Amino acid sequence: MNCQKASELASRQYDQPLSLSKKISLKFHLLICKHCRNFNKNIEQLSHSMQSFLRGDDNKDQKTDTSDSDDSDSQLK
Secondary structure: OOHHHHHHHHHHOOOOOOOHHHHHHHHHHHHHOHHHHHHHHHHHHHHHHHHHHHHOHHHHHHHHHHHHHHHHHHHHO
């Protein structure tokens, strides 16, 4: 498997299940290719971040941060 195919599979695995043979081929390639391991790690982090955002986890944190900063601004005035 070349790096282009590995990166395609790494991206696709978060959208749809891969066949067993494709999973094995990807895992083997990731064992031997540092660059594709890094790419796969980044795709995984991006996927988790997007899932958190879609669930609204990030919005709750931002609202809390905003209200805290508003309170501190009020106290300074």
